[in-house]
Amino acid sequence: MNYKHLILCITLAVAGFSCSAQITVKANDPHIQYMGRVDLQDTAAVLSWSGTTVKINFEGTGINYKMRDERGDNFYNILLDGKIIKKEQVTTDGKFEHEITGLNAGKHTLELFKRTEWAMGKTWFYGFTIDKGGKVLPATPAHKxxxxxxxxxxxxxxxxxxxxxxxxxxxxxxxxxxxxxxxxxxxxxxxxxxxxxxxxxxxxxxxxxxxxxxxxxxxxxxxxxxxxxxxxxxxxxxxxxxxxxxxxxxxxxxxxxxxxxxxxxxxxxxxxxxxxxxxxxxxxxxxxxxxxxxxxxxxxxxxxxxxxxxxxxxxxxxxxxxxxxxxxxxxxxxxxxxxxxxxxxxxxxxxxxxxxxxx
Known part of the structure; x- marks a missing residue:
C-alpha cells in the first residue's frame, strides 16, 4: 500500500466515524431555540419562569437531553413534533438524562416546556445528544x-x-x-x-x-x-x-x-x-x-x-x-x-x- 493510498484510507475511516458518531449540542449552541426569560450561561441554560421552553430541530432516530433541578419540584411537558409525549419531573442529582429512541428516520422537533412556576425552583439544562447518523438542523425562525x-x-x-x-x-x-x-x-x-x-x-x-x-x-x-x-x-x-x-x-x-x-x-x-x-x-x-x-x-x-x-x-x-x-x-x-x-x-x-x- 503506497503512502497516498494509506492517507486516503485514513481519511475515509475518519469521515465514516464522524458520520456515525453521536452529536453533542451544548446549551449555548445557536441551533437551540429558547422561549421565555432564560439565563444562558457558559455550560447550562437556567430556566425559572413558567412556560420557558427549550426547542431543537434535528434529523435522526433518537435524541437525549440532560437536566438538573434545584429541588426536584419542576415538571416539564415533553413535545415531539408538536405533540405531548410525556410529563416529566426533573431530579436534583445532575444525572437526569432522558433518551427518546425508535423514531422514524427524518426531521423532528423536540421541545421541553416548563409547566411549573419559579416557586418550584429553577432547572439547569445542559444540552442534547443526537444519536449516531443524525444531525442538528437550523432553528425555527421566530414567529411573527x-x-x-x-x-x-x-x-x-x-x-x-x-x-x-x-x-x-x-x-x-x-x-x-x-x-x-x-x-x-x-x-x-x-x-x-x-x-x-x-x-x-x-x-x-x-x-x-x-x-x-x-x-x-x-x-x-x-x-x-x-x-x-x-x-x-x-x-x-x-x-x-x-x-x-x-x-x-x-x-x-x-x-x-x-x-x-x-x-x-x-x-x-x-x-x-x-x-x-x-x-x-x-x-x-x-x-x-x-x-x-x-x-x-x-x-x-x-x-x-x-x-x-x-x-x-x-x-x-x-x-x-x-x-x-x-x-x-x-x-x-x-x-x-x-x-x-x-x-x-x-x-x-x-x-x-x-x-x-x-x-
Whole structure:
C-alpha cells in the first residue's frame, strides 16, 4: 500500500466515524431555540419562569437531553413534533438524562416546556445528544407575533389539572401549558414570555414581593439578576393582576397587609395610582406595544367588585390609545380556573385581540 493510498484510507475511516458518531449540542449552541426569560450561561441554560421552553430541530432516530433541578419540584411537558409525549419531573442529582429512541428516520422537533412556576425552583439544562447518523438542523425562525404576560396564579395555570376540587397548586397539578396565556399564544402562533407568579399583586402579595419589584428579573429566583428588555420586544403585553390585592386589602391581620399598609386599608386613589404607575413602567420598556389590562376570571370581577373600576380609572389616566382594558366574567366556581375555564378565558381574550389588533 503506497503512502497516498494509506492517507486516503485514513481519511475515509475518519469521515465514516464522524458520520456515525453521536452529536453533542451544548446549551449555548445557536441551533437551540429558547422561549421565555432564560439565563444562558457558559455550560447550562437556567430556566425559572413558567412556560420557558427549550426547542431543537434535528434529523435522526433518537435524541437525549440532560437536566438538573434545584429541588426536584419542576415538571416539564415533553413535545415531539408538536405533540405531548410525556410529563416529566426533573431530579436534583445532575444525572437526569432522558433518551427518546425508535423514531422514524427524518426531521423532528423536540421541545421541553416548563409547566411549573419559579416557586418550584429553577432547572439547569445542559444540552442534547443526537444519536449516531443524525444531525442538528437550523432553528425555527421566530414567529411573527410576540406576547408578554405579567400575571399571577391564573396566568401560571395553578391547580388547573386538579380535578378533585381541592385546588392544589403543587407541582403535579400546575400546568402553564394549558393556561389561557399559553393557549392564546398558540392560537396566534406567537412567541411569548410568561412573567408571572402565584399569589403576586401590584400593591401587596401573599409574600414579601410585589410585581413592580419582580417584573424585571432574568432569573426569577434571584433579585440581583436583571432582564435585558432589549432582547425581546413584544407586540402585545397582557397584564392580569389585582386578584390577590383584592383579597389581602381586606385582611388587616395579614402580615403582608401590615408590612405594606400598616394598620390602615389603602384608599382607592392609592390602588389606582399603583396600577397606573406599573402600567406606565411597562410602557416605558415597550413604547410601541399594545397593552391589554385584563382582570378575571376569579372573584375580582364578580358583580359589585370595585377592582375593574380601579383598573379602568388607572388606564384612563394614562391617555394612551394603545392601552386597553378588558374584563373577563367571573367564573362563579370555587378555586382557580380549571382546564375548561382556562380555555374559556383564552377564547375570550383571543376574540378581543383579534378585534382590536387585527391579528
Amino acid at each position: 407575533h410576540k406576547i408578554e404576560y405579567f400575571g399571577d396564579s391564573i396566568s401560571c395555570g395553578y391547580a388547573a389539572e386538579d380535578s378533585t376540587g381541592q385546588d392544589r397548586g403543587t407541582a403535579p397539578y400546575e400546568d402553564g401549558y394549558i393556561s389561557y396565556a399559553t393557549l392564546t399564544a398558540r392560537h396566534f402562533n406567537a412567541d411569548f414570555h410568561n412573567t408571572s407568579k402565584s399569589g403576586i399583586g401590584i400593591t401587596v402579595s401573599w409574600f414579601p414581593l410585589i410585581m413592580p419589584e419582580m417584573y424585571d428579573r432574568l432569573d426569577a429566583t434571584d433579585s440581583t439578576s436583571k432582564w435585558n428588555f432589549s432582547k425581546y420586544t413584544p407586540d402585545l403585553v397582557v397584564i392580569n393582576l389585582f386578584q390577590n390585592d383584592s383579597w389581602i386589602v381586606e385582611k388587616p391581620n395579614n402580615p403582608q397587609f401590615k408590612a405594606r399598609f400598616g394598620t390602615t386599608k389603602p384608599k382607592p386613589e392609592f390602588i389606582i395610582n399603583a396600577y397606573r404607575n406599573f402600567v406606565a413602567t411597562v410602557r416605558s420598556k415597550y413604547p410601541k406595544a399594545h397593552i391589554i389590562c385584563i382582570l378575571g376570571s376569579m372573584d375580582a370581577t364578580q358583580t359589585g367588585s370595585p377592582w375593574p373600576g380601579y383598573i379602568q380609572k388607572a388606564v384612563d389616566g394614562l391617555n394612551d390609545k394603545n392601552i386597553y382594558t378588558h374584563f373577563i366574567l367571573y367564573k362563579n366556581t370555587p378555586g382557580h380556573p380549571n382546564v375548561k375555564e382556562q380555555q374559556a378565558m383564552a377564547d375570550d381574550l383571543e376574540a378581543f385581540v383579534a378585534k382590536n389588533m387585527n391579528w
